[in-house]
Amino acid sequence: MKGASGSSGSWWPMDTICKIIYGRNTGLEKIDVINDKLNKARTAVCYERIDPADFLKLKAEREREIAALERQISELPRELTRTGYQLILRISRNEITTGQFPD
DSSP states (O other), X not given: OOOEEOTTSOEEOHHHHHHHHHSSOOSHHHHHXXXXXXXXXXXXXXXXXXXXXXXXXXXXXXXXXXXXXXXXXXXXXXXXXXXXXXXXXXXXXXXXXHOOOOO
């Protein structure tokens, strides 16, 4: 998911913008956590610590969770993008004029 560019030219992820505006997690971090767990489970299958059939069940459950989180993310209002860019412009201008960075 794309974000917005700060004054340094680096991209700010959209989940960071959402946290700044709404003060909450948008689900992207949850998806990362689920993917990390799946990677660990996949490794466990390779080392024969868990049964491949159990992994497939776990993977199917986690994919449903990810799909639900992705639906939530895609339903964020379009206003979020406009508001996010306006906020970043204000922050960037503040960084330029004061030399300080936001918390």
